[in-house]
Amino acid sequence: MTEAVPLAPPAEAGRSLWADAWRRLKANRAAVVSAVYLVLMALACVFGPLFTGHAFTTIYPDYVRTPPSLAAHPFPDEIEGALAEALRRARVEPTAWKQHGGRIEVTVTSTRPIDPRIGRYLDRSSSFEGAQVIATAPDGLSMTLSADLERQRFLFGTDNTGRDLLTRTLVAGRVSLAIGLLAGLVAVTIGVLYGAAAGFFGGRVDEAMMRFVDVLYSLPFIFLVIMLVVFLGRNFMLMFLAVGAVLWLDMARIVRGQALAIRRQEYVQAAQALGVSPFGILWRHVIPNTLGPVAVYMTLLVPQVIILESFLSYLGLGVQEPLSSWGVLIAQGAKNIPSANWLLIFPSIFLTSTLFALNFLGDGLRDALDPRDR
Known part of the structure; x- marks a missing residue:
């Protein structure tokens, strides 16, 4: 074997x-x-x-050198400055404004009749959109506008x-x-x-x-x-x-x-x-x-x-x-x-x-x- x-x-x-x-x-x-x-x-x-x-070429004039933040802009202290800057271009004076959630109302006056197309100046701002006229004085020298706040987030700032x-x-x-x-x-x-x-x-x-x-x-x-x-x-x-x-x-x-x-x-x-x-x-x-x-x-x-x-x-x-x-x-x-x-x-x-x-x-x-x- x-x-x-x-x-x-x-x-x-x-x-x-x-x-x-x-x-x-x-x-x-x-x-x-x-x-x-x-x-x-x-x-x-x-x-x-x-x-x-955001597009990398989009410029936000209201937010130049804005610090980083997790919260959405505009902040309450930024709204008044953005309103003043936008209405200054329209050559009217803001007399009062108030905020209702995500929408604001502002009353403006002028020494001359105000053009109803004034809302375009707010739309050109980086902080507002959808502006419209909600009330006009009989003499046309005073007007109340309403606009939505345009929310923006800048995690790294601008x-x-x-x-x-x-x-x-x-x-x-x-x-x-x-x-x-x-x-x-x-x-x-x-x-x-x-x-x-x-x-x-x-x-x-x-x-x-x-x-x-x-x-x-x-x-x-x-x-x-x-x-x-x-x-x-x-x-x-x-x-x-x-x-x-x-x-x-x-x-x-x-x-x-x-x-x-x-x-x-x-x-x-x-x-x-x-x-x-x-x-x-x-x-x-x-x-x-x-x-x-x-x-x-x-x-x-x-x-x-x-x-x-x-x-x-x-x-x-x-x-x-x-x-x-x-x-x-x-x-x-x-x-x-x-x-x-x-x-x-x-x-x-x-x-x-x-x-x-x-x-x-x-x-x-x-x-x-x-x-x-x-």
Whole structure:
């Protein structure tokens, strides 16, 4: 009788670099929380302005530099000032007014007969709507008007021209995130491909490619931006795509240094001995092993582009009104300290929290994509 031979345990299925990176990234709580926060921030900036109740271009003359509040305007002490301002334009004098819930009644007098269309002046105000005449004196020199109070909520307050700061902060987030991601992706794509090719091929190819990078480094950056504005116009998306095509120089040098070290590794030499094409080695071995530093640099490049955009907008070369960005809002808010500090606080919170999330996510991606930590 023959003895039973125990079966060998089934071989464990191997994991690819991407599957292993995803497993390790999920284990990093700070990176996961940061990724979720960035997704929520992007969704808030894209869809949030639809639910704030204000257009980012709407100006409320009665609420210039209004502090943040959860209550609805106008407050009782604001109604009298709004009435006086609206009726001053109509050249009549208010003698008495009273409020009934969400509606007011005001009596006005004048030395000349009052035009019944005077209610239009109240409708033009940011505080009243639906004005109508309810009583007129026989001589026409006195009239009683009624109007609904137009309720407005400004959770983040308003800016120097009376625009809702919450809406403008969310719309500015669209611009800042779009610019940072577009320019960052363009810079990383060009820099990774260019630097990996230069470092892997080496020799004269590397020498020629890096001397071209040195030539681009020597050109004045602002001069290049001005030329881009001349050729591309005021389309800021196209302009920052082109700006990203200039910011790839640092990325190319970083990836080149990594590629010079990787080309000497045993697995690269083994792939060459097996007859794998140079471009196959670049795609399957060199570029994946440089993704750790690339991910970290990407998270640093996005805030760098956002800050650069605010500088260019200050010079008149970037985002122009009525659009805005976090950098522009912060620059405007810094001029209003301490009288209107909310103009600086809220855009700063949005920007700094996003930068923190990008940094934590970059650290997590670096740890997850580094093959040496597998």
